[in-house]
Amino acid sequence: MSEQFEPKIVAFVCNWCTYAGADLAGTSRTKYATNVSIIRFPCTGRIDFMLLMKAFENGADGIIVSGCHPNDCHYTSGNFHARRRWIVFRSLLDFMGFDTDRITFSWVSAAEGTKWASLVNETTEKIRAKGAFTEFKNLDLETFNRLHDEAIAK
């Protein structure tokens, strides 16, 4: 039987809600896929989306961005700015012909350990189905220009 593909997924999460939520999943011993590793930010508002690009460039197959639910932000409005920036950023990626399905944007509170676990599992399955992310790796100038022109044409 053939090795099933194990995607590499990076989670950009805020310290106050999702990071704590992930801790809760731990303290309640909820098992979930090993594919996701967390990078901790003070707030989703802090997340610079160019870091997501860097992650893909360095071999990530999928990304999770997660923080406090709207109105629960520890810093009152950081998550709103994150959401606004995400909407713009996503349309930009779409425009470039990038598969935005590889990025999952979600809210997980400090009380939602199980939600975190299922988010990880679902995302892992989704990305596994999509297979490895190679665009960046074999992105030479030509293909980039082609993609770009196609996008313009759209």
Add this chain to the structure above:
Amino acid sequence: MHETTHHHADTLKSHVEEATGVILSHCYQCGKCTAGCPLNEEMDIMPNQILRILQAEMPGYENKVLSSLSIWLCLACDTCYSRCPQEVLLSKVMDYLRQESIRQNKVNPKAKDILSFHKAFLDSIKLNGKLHEVGLTIDYKLRSLNMLQDVQLVPSMMSKGKLAIFPHQVQNTKEIAKIFKRISENKGDQQ
């Protein structure tokens, strides 16, 4: 306005909500509608109670409201709605219940006269496109058998030129009849 998702179950309650757009749970039973209702002394079930019965959906609640006299006494004066803290458009609910009680012929016997008048009224329109008051009165009397009521008025109304013996008519009365026909064919969806 509200994004409450509604189960479109096949119950009177959900039909009322679908048809009228009124969300029954908005009513918190303060009774302000009943307090201000000009007909409250005549009604068998008070306006707020009509809503309560629909809210609670206890066994047999459909008959309670559909065969009540209140739904026929309601004049749709909207005093209730204009003062309702929760902005429940009660008159629309009453309209729907009346139509439903006819469809399920559960019309309260005491309301027969009221119904016959409305019917007579509409038939007069169906016939002439306009209301013909003499015709209406005669027709109503035949239906309600209140032969003597108001007869003393008729001669004076005529002498005062308030009643025309011959109906005014729209040029093409068929058109009106057609409208009635089209709608009755489409009885399926009332609203």
Add this chain to the structure above:
Amino acid sequence: MKIGYYPGCSLEGSSKEYNDSLFAVAEKCGVTLEEIKDWSCCGASAAHNLNHDLSLALPARTLALAGSQGFAEIVVPCAACYSRLASTNHEISENVTVKTKIEGYIDLKLTADVKILTVFEFLQKYIFPTVDKHIVNKLNQKAACYYGCLYTRPKETAAVDQIENPMEMDEVMVKAGATPIDWAFKTECCGAGLSVSRTDIVAKLSGKILEAAADRGAESIVVACPMCHMNLDMRRPEIKKQLKKDINIPVLFITQALGLSMGIPADKLGLNKHYVSTNKVVNCIVKMEA
């Protein structure tokens, strides 16, 4: 610009005097009204009880005709007609699917949006600008302006500013040299649609209204609705039985009152068509010293 006119059934029958007095006033001020050709009944108090679609289709037909006949505005002096037309207008403008469905029923297009004027909106807009030079009499009496339900509710289609204490008719009466009284029953319901089928109830409700006006010393009651007029004027015997006392305050249409102040003869205004004698009203009138 031509102004459309929708008399409605009552003004052709039981409330002819309302129609006549409106035209008499308009004529004096050189304003002409053009009747919508082939208009039909609005369904009034009956249709909405039995069939919602019908209660929209009947007024919609008239609106469609008005539009196709090129009227930007139509005057609708009957409160019931106003209420039906206004709420139909409201519902079809709110909801496109309803609109198309109704267009199907009436087999006409509801294209142009037609502005519906109540009688007091009409007076404000077209009569007031020139009326002053025609006013020769002071009605010189305490008048109770009675609005009823159909002009004041529901709030979406209300034709008045303050639904609990409307003043539009009171302003007209001030012009006519009367003193509008402040009373509590301006917007109570008279029983309207139950006039024939449950006269007992109508007598009760209208009785309360008459009594309240009498308590405040009203010498006349002024209305702008055929049904209110019928219930308050024609139903007086039943009311008398109900109240066990005789209140003989005459009931005028707003246009009759204004007409009197413009010196239009009583019979031309159809005052003779009333059940309760209007002599008291006429007797109060005093000539204005030029």
Add this chain to the structure above:
Amino acid sequence: MARIGVFICHCGENISATVDVAKVAEKAGKLSGVAFSVDYKYMCSDPGQTLIIEAIKKHKLTGIVVAACSPRMHEGTFRKAAEKAGINPYFCEMANIREQVSWVHPKSDTTTQKALDIVRTLVEKVKKNTALFPIKVPVTKTALVIGGGIAGIQAALDIANAGHQVIMVEKKPSIGGHMSQLSETFPTLDCSQCILTPRMVEVAQHPNITLHTYAEVESVSGFVGNFDVKIKMKAKSVDYSKCTGCGACWQKCPSKKIPDEFNEGMGFRTAIYSPFPQAVPNKPVIDRLNCTWFLKGKCGLCTKICPTGAINYDAVDEFIDVKVGAIVTATGFDLKHADFFPEYGYGKFKDVIDGMQFERLASASGPTAGEIRRPSDGKIPEKIVFVACAGSRDKAKGIEYCSKICCMYTAKHAMLYKHKNHEGKAYVFYMDIRAAGKDYDEFVRRAIEEDEVQYIRGRVSRIYEKNEKLIVKGVDTLMNGEPVDIEADMVVLATAVVANIEAESLAQKLHISYNKHKFFAEAHPKLKPVETNTAGIMLAGACQSAKDIPESVSQASASASKVIGLFSSSELTREPIVAVVNRQAPPNYTSCTGCLLCQEVCPYHAIETEEIKDRAGNVLKVVARVNAGLCQGCGTCVAMCRNKSIDLQGFSNDQMLSEVMALLNS
């Protein structure tokens, strides 16, 4: 050259059961820049910490990564250890291999590999760490209390009694607020004046309290510990240093027919006036809008009468600047007024009044000397109808919330009336009785059971006048919706509690947030109920939401304790996790272009502008500067910055990038 130490914790079996800790330690040891690595049973234990301290000293480590539990658990512990060993605590990072690895994954190579990946990630981060030092902010140990109602008074006294200076600003001529207008207070029925007046006097006489009445906050700048406040002192037209409060002026003042605010318009006052007998300070001001001198330039009687020559018509508004370290906002509430209830004829019928007006009628110091007489003809009413929820819980009127205090004061009103008129009848129309408080429900039951107040469950539709009576058209929903018409002599509406009319403008001066009803917003609905989102500004009383006296007082004391805590040291220390705008050598000085996008997104108004000047003092450019006192370290500005001119200490672009790179490149 970085020398990083890696310390892998077994956490008993918690980690070692699923992660091959020895292997992680071994592999970590081979990572570039790692000078030492070890695994141990309990890193957080004393021996564990000693192990770390020794290792740092022995191997001259420049930074450490402790792979153990969540940093939310023990970051503090290990940073202290690092500090003990003589390195800056911010050179310690934690790799969370318990909550986020060993507890959620099965024993396997993948799990061990993941642990190692995380360790590697943190190793790369710590290499980029910089020494950070706690931020020290000086604290001015003076508090500003805005509003002199019971909440403001309580807060001021608590802070002053703790030995700190307090400045109190009250916009009316006297402190006391709404409580001074109340007759008696529920549930004990003790006289409001009697319990309040001593407190008012205490404020006036307290050595640590400076009282400014007839004054308003004009502007506020600065930040926690260091606010600069401009206060507007409205012209009183009376020199308080000379005035003795003898009252000769207001007894002689000829314009006597001015509606009296204190008596809710049911009595009259003079143009020069002190609002009520127990006023503090008990000295008058001139109401210039109604004073003949200011209207016509005539009269001047008060100057002639005044024995000390205190009257000063030429007085003008003055402004004073004060420095304070903390602010307590206690601006209270208003009642919904005027033609808000056309169906109830409120504002039209003289005998339809609101709750505060009834308080004045029932108050011994009121216009009727405590006899409940109706405004229209002064008759003693035989029937009073009380209407609860008049405007509250009324979506159609734009107020969905419950005003909270009405159930109780309505019960009190009915009781007071019954106590004064045993023969009288009192009816209360209500929807629900909300009497959740100590001895509250008992109080309401007493009104019903002992004082025979008739409670009717239902709303009133309409009230109108009929031969000197008020016809109240109500309903009894507990009797199948039986219509109830009552011929009352007087109607009292429990009108909705709304935010102070000036709440919004004050909130904007203070940079604090408020809800759609203009009530001030607390920092956290449960855990920070008295703080606002602006550090150093607290809330007390009804300016945050409808509250009764006990609640207002407790919240006032709570905010006072927050202030006292803030004042407990002359410097306040804050985590150095704050944003900084970069610095460069001239001619740039900084890469910041001054677009100030950061300012727009900062939730804490922590971004200020700074002028960069040359030696001659010419302004070269205006750039952003972070006020470390206000910055809470969310980093939203960093993500927003177009050219990376602003960065967040402890989570810098460098650090985050190296984490990403390290995680993905084994």
